[in-house]
Amino acid sequence: MAATTLTTPAQATVHGCSGTVCIYVNGHSDYVSYAHAQNYQHPYFGHFHLYGVGFSMKSPTQHWRYKSKWQIDVKKYFPDRSVFCAEAWENGRLLGRPCAEIRI
Numbered sequence: 281m282a283a284t285t286l287t288t289p290a291q292a293t294v295h296g297c298s299g300t301v302c303i304y305v306n307g308h309s310d311y312v313s314y315a316h317a318q319n320y321q322h323p324y325f326g327h328f329h330l331y332g333v334g335f336s337m338k339s340p341t342q343h344w345r346y347k348s349k350w351q352i353d354v355k356k357y358f359p360d361r362s363v364f365c366a367e368a369w370e371n372g373r374l375l376g377r378p379c380a381e382i383r384i
Contacts, residue, residue, distance in 0.1 A: 294364075294383075299376025303330070303366035310358055310384050316351035317366035319344060319375060326370035333362045344368075360384040 300321030317328040328339040368375040
């Protein structure tokens with residue numbers, strides 16, 4: 281599982297990519313506003329899964345266009361070094377699992 285770490289202090293905005301999937305987590309300090317997952321390979325039929333400390337959400341299973349993203353509102357405070365991950369699934373096959381760690 282690949283993890284991307286932001287080194288700027290007091291910042292909750294981080295991102296990372298693995299396989300054909302990227303995750304973007306937006307916030308400030310220890311507060312996360314939203315997170316989104318995005319597929320960069322091709323259109324696919326499947327779902328996204330976003331998860332981290334205290335939450336786990338799956339998108340509807342549907343057709344996703346190239347570069348489509350699925351965003352969730354998080355609106356929570358998290359401890360330093362909290363990890364957020366995204367997955368994209370197509371026909372039971374994992375397309376990628378990027379993770380991003382908040383560093384305060």
